Amino acid sequence: MSEFSFANLTPDFILDAIESVGIYPESGLLALNSYENRVYQFKADDNFRYVAKFYRPYRWSDEQILEEHQFAFSLQEAEVPMVAPIKRGGDSLFHYQGYRFALFPSVGGRQFEMDNLDQLEILGRYIGRMHRVAGTQQFKHRPTINCQDYLYNAKDALLKSQLLPMHLETPFVTILEHLIEKTEQEYQQVEQIRLHGDCHAGNILWSGEHLMLVDLDDCRQGPLIQDLWMMLNGDRQEQLVQLDTLLSGYEEFNTFEQRQLNLIEPLRAMRMVHYMGWIATRWQDPAFPRNFSWFATDKYWEQQILALKEQFATLHEPALRLIP
Incomplete structure (x- = not known):
């Protein structure tokens, strides 16, 4: 089409x-x-x-x-x-x-502050409440978060786009294939619920003492950790503090299983690959070359080779764990 x-x-x-x-x-x-x-x-x-x-x-x-x-x-x-x-x-x-x-x-408001622990705890409560509602039924028509769409289809879109510089194709495809293989191995099947799907700081507004979630355009079925992991940033210790804060609010309204933590880095890898495939798929829309001009530069693809290598290494490290 x-x-x-x-x-x-x-x-x-x-x-x-x-x-x-x-x-x-x-x-x-x-x-x-x-x-x-x-x-x-x-x-x-x-x-x-x-x-x-x-x-x-x-x-x-x-x-x-x-x-x-x-x-x-x-x-x-x-x-x-x-x-x-x-x-x-x-x-x-x-x-x-x-x-x-x-x-x-x-609705008005300022962007959510990811480094504000008070806001993180409040967000955790709201996501816990959201997932409590979400778990009552399944989507019938919306897609799931799966390796075929997020990894293999995205890879095909990248290679068909001809945006990847020829002299970087071999190193990029080599690490991409290694990353896809390892991610698929680590993406274990857990219970899937209805999700926001794209719960990052840009889709959360803060007004006064009130938080507001926006944009369900990417809602789909998937593991509940998908709506939490994008709030984590910084080094491992910082992420543990953030995760502990989020879950202290989350578990007031919903249960959380530790095995969900095993999916954080596979989901991060899937998001990286999916994002590149998304831009490649939309490249014929004039808004994309205009706003993502860096996507067609050698520097961008060199950086992605390095980022994929780093993420591949992270997939071999122990998952985040909270002390009970």
Whole structure:
């Protein structure tokens, strides 16, 4: 299937689409930082601020998007602070001339501080509550976190893209294949639940004393540690302190099994490879060469060879362990 273009999303088209569901913007459209979709903030004549999210066609089916929305609604009902889409006439997914979009309330706040232990403990509580709701049922249409998609498909996309410099192809592919083999060995099967899926600092807002989770665009089935490990940074001792803080909040609402810790580094490796494959897959979208120009430079691929080697070595080290 050919790559879809967002070129027709002109300001007039966007305004017409929003007005088709009975909301009438009175301010200009402020484009927000999103590459996979197109997202715009605006103020309407009802004096509320909204965010309109236009989905990338062919990426998700209607059923998958609606499952994302229903997950957000169920979290809100359980008093988990998740930004959920707005319903109009009972619908949360709207169609306009071949495009699909959703509307969300605009929420303010500053980015989550990963080195703030008080905020980490609060986040742990909210993720624990989220997973308690998430574990009550399974996604029927959303994908899983698996080696085929995150490693092998990503590798194929990289090699087909022809963005990898020819003189670096052999060392890059050699370490990539070693990393994939080791990651697949270490990615043990554990219980999979519904996840946020992309729970990093950029998808968490802090306003006053309140925390807000946003963006379920990558929600899927997977091991619960996926929603925790991206909060860990620094050396091993720093990560242990952060992990202990997160879990002290998490375990107030949900149980945590130590064997989940074995998946942190395999999941990190999967995210590294998947990220490269994602950019390669989207390279025909003009927004990607414009915003990821470094992806086509020798320096970037030299750095990735080193990063993959370091991650391969980390996969051979003992997993993080908390003292009971």
